[in-house]
Amino acid sequence: MSALDYVIGPALAQGHDVTLHAPAMFRREAERRGIGFRRAGTNWTCDPAVQQAASEVWKEGGNGPFNRYVFGRLWPARAGAKARDLIAAWTRARPDLVIAECSDLGAHLAARVLRLPVFAADNGLGPLLLDLWDTDIRPALTGLYGRHGQDAPPALPPLLVPAPLPWFYETPPPAARTVRRGVAEHRRALPGRPPRSPASRPLVYVSLGTLTTAMPGLRAVVEGVYREIIAALSGIDCDVIVSAGGLAEHLRDAEHLRDAGPRVKVVEHVPQPTLLRRVDLFVTHGGRASLLDAVEGGTPVLGMGVLGDQPDNVVAFARRGLGLALDLRAPREKIADAVTAVLATPHHAAAMDSAGAELSRLPPIDLTELRDAASLRAGG
Known part of the structure; x- marks a missing residue:
């Protein structure tokens, strides 16, 4: 909808x-x-x-x-x-x-x-x-x-x-x-503020969408990708919010999540458009709506396209300098390197600001x- x-x-x-x-x-x-x-x-x-x-x-x-x-x-x-x-x-x-x-x-x-x-x-x-x-x-x-x-x-x-x-x-x-x-009002409401560390660590938001987690034949694949992302982020000095839909309960029991402690929070859903105005990086499956939410929030992306239009979308965004794209099966080491690269490169955020201005002029x-x-x- x-x-x-x-x-x-x-x-x-x-x-x-x-x-x-x-x-x-x-x-x-x-x-x-x-x-x-x-x-x-x-x-x-x-x-x-x-x-x-x-x-x-x-x-x-x-x-x-x-x-x-x-x-x-x-x-x-x-x-x-x-x-x-x-x-x-x-x-x-x-x-x-x-x-x-x-x-x-x-x-x-x-x-x-x-x-x-x-x-x-x-x-x-x-x-x-x-x-x-x-x-x-x-x-x-x-x-x-x-x-x-x-x-x-x-x-x-x-x-x-x-x-x-x-x-x-x-x-x-x-x-x-x-x-x-335009975005529906109920998708904008964000109760409270997302957790931020006293040291102002970067805040990373992760979501691979709802379609793949709803398909039983792909759940195991997507769950494995989430686990690799969580393992990668656990080794980086950042706070993390993972929105995983029906997979949230399984992911909360992951070994790497327990090791990460309170810096990584796994939830079922969040009001994504508003949250993306408050985070520093969005790790995404690259659905069209999610990418446009990121542009409106001024948040660079690390795209890991799953199916449909998503792989082409993340490549197109990376080509425009709005973040980076990785293969869905990238290992945690490559994910960690890509996250570090985007967070350390100011031009991705500047490119997002320019894209947001272009989007607002439609x-x-x-x-x-x-x-x-x-x-x-x-x-x-």
């Missing part, structure tokens, strides 16, 4: 009625944001068999085969069920504007069938989907589009991107719009203007 906050927040502020059409698993997130909810599609991504199969593809073949399997095969195969639910819902109550995640292929089709104005909100997967579009996604969707009377080939709607395009796209996608980023999103522009494009 955080990938849609830059749309939801401005839409509410501008006085629009907002309804999320999504699987039941997102109902609570809609309620937290004060928007309507209508069930559409199924929670198929939570199916243990689906998660296990995807995990095995990643472990056996790496990130390229994983992306083709998940985004080039599984997502198109499930688009029909989502499109069917949305066509029925939007026929009864026609929306003025549809903004769907770029990976929500069923929503794109439903909007096209009903000739609704539509934009695709880039949730970080935009570059990956465009890379796979001609070879995997379009062929997989062609039959479904034909069954819904669509003669033109499947295509992504124009993208809304909450970051400067060159940060993540080597070639800017056609008709893409850069818009100002234009605010105007939902009425988007509706009018998309209506013209859709012939409505």
Whole structure:
């Protein structure tokens, strides 16, 4: 849901009625944001068999085969069920504007069938989907589009991107719009202050995201990476906060964590956007939202990409001088060297400050203007 906050927040502020059409698993997130909810599609991504199969593809073949399997095969195969639910819902109550995640292929089709104005909100997967579009996604969707009377080939709607395009796209996608980023209020609240040492040691924050820890087939791999990071940081004169989701309890029992004493604190979750304004280094999996949180917080990153868009993201950020990138399986010695290098190099923080200024200059999103522009494009 955080990938849609830059749309939801401005839409509410501008006085629009907002309804999320999504699987039941997102109902609570809609309620937290004060928007309507209508069930559409199924929670198929939570199916243990689906998660296990995807995990095995990643472990056996790496990130390229994983992306083709998940985004080039599984997502198109499930688009029909989502499109069917949305066509029925939007026929009864026609929306003025549809903004769907770029990976929500069923929503794109439903909007096209009903000739609704539509934009695709880039949730970080935009570059990956465009890379796979001609070879995997379009062929997989062609039959479904034909069954819904669509003669033109499947295509992504124009993208809304909450970051400067060159940060993540080597070639800017056609008709893409850069818009100002927004974060939900409940992700900003930070009770109290993070612990700081009397000697003002650097504070390092570690999070490898929630997706991989939720996939049983990858939990052991990610837990091993966390343990290597904790072992590396235990030998550095710094304070550490590790946000590890469902792995937190296991990590609290780690030998290296016990040896580190109170300098290393492992928790399940933190309000990340606010915390990143108070730390000196962010060790991250490189998800799009996490990297933009780091830019807004002015915090350099050490990226260790896991899957999907993440490996490319951390390389792109390192290339811009916003930190360093390491292979996910880097040993603790290399992790320690990289952490020390980033903390000791002022130009990474200066580059983050410049990137933050660039991000803040993006234009605010105007939902009425988007509706009018998309209506013209859709012939409505």
